[in-house]
Amino acid sequence: MKNIVLIGFMGTGKTTVGRLLANRLGRPFFDSDKKIEYENNLSIREIFEVYGELYFRQQEKMIIAKLSRYNNAVIATGGGVVLSLENMNNLKRNGVIITLTASVETILERTSRRNTRPLLDDFDQREKIVNKLLKERAELYYNADYSINTNSKSLQQVINEIMFFLRQGGYLRGKR
Numbered sequence: 001m002k003n004i005v006l007i008g009f010m011g012t013g014k015t016t017v018g019r020l021l022a023n024r025l026g027r028p029f030f031d032s033d034k035k036i037e038y039e040n041n042l043s044i045r046e047i048f049e050v051y052g053e054l055y056f057r058q059q060e061k062m063i064i065a066k067l068s069r070y071n072n073a074v075i076a077t078g079g080g081v082v083l084s085l086e087n088m089n090n091l092k093r094n095g096v097i098i099t100l101t102a103s104v105e106t107i108l109e110r111t112s113r114r115n116t117r118p119l120l121d122d123f124d125q126r127e128k129i130v131n132k133l134l135k136e137r138a139e140l141y142y143n144a145d146y147s148i149n150t151n152s153k154s155l156q157q158v159i160n161e162i163m164f165f166l167r168q169g170g171y172l173r174g175k176r
């Protein structure tokens with residue numbers, strides 16, 4: 001069975017939704033950021049601080065290439081995965097791609113709970129940075145099989161919507 005791959009901006013819910021969806025489907029779950037942290041024995045924040053973003057993007061490419069060879073998994077990606085066409089081609093080869101979206105307001109609210117995202121460190125500039133990055137990336141997030149606006153939807157609602165799409169698309173082979 002194809003992998004189910006979640007893409008989208010920071011704070012749209014990829015990591016949280018991915019884990020719950022994998023539970024619901026009884027499939028293995030992988031988060032590319034978690035894998036990068038594990039393989040480097042450093043947090044994403046530390047990787048950015050010590051080695052810089054370029055190194056992080058190289059690590060991300062390697063991990064995405066690896067995860068893309070899996071089957072039947074749910075894969076949550078980092079928000080910048082779309083910046084590389086190579087990443088997207090790898091993920092698409094054996095995956096159905098679902099984009100999660102949210103408004104700037106929702107993104108700011110959800111990403112303010114934990115400061116684990118080095119790109120959003122500058123507190124006073126966060127709204128500006130989110131707007132700028134969204135502008136640069138918005139089009140890239142269209143590169144998907146399905147898209148869900150998660151604004152004012154509960155996690156359960158988002159997961160139900162994904163399940164509906166997967167069933168309709170025949171991605172679940174008649175399973176619940």
Ligand SMILES: Nc1ncnc2c1ncn2[C@@H]1O[C@H](COP(=O)(O)OP(=O)(O)O)[C@@H](O)[C@H]1O
Pocket residue numbers: 008009010011012013014015016017076110111113150153154155158
């Ligand atoms: N639909 C939702 N409703 C309410 N909170 C959400 C929703 N989706 C995600 N969150 C919360 O937003 C925060 C960021 O979610 P996360 O899964 O880390 O996003 P991402 O991996 O896309 O950056 C978490 O605290 C998570 O619980």
Ligand SMILES: O=C(O)C1=C[C@@H](OP(=O)(O)O)[C@@H](O)[C@H](O)C1
Pocket residue numbers: 008009010011014015033044077078079080081116117118119
């Ligand atoms: O958008 C980005 O460039 C990033 C998103 C983060 O993941 P989440 O989207 O899960 O927050 C993480 O990969 C890193 O901080 C860079």
Ligand SMILES: [Mg+2]
Pocket residue numbers: 014015016033076077078
């Ligand atoms: Mg995440």
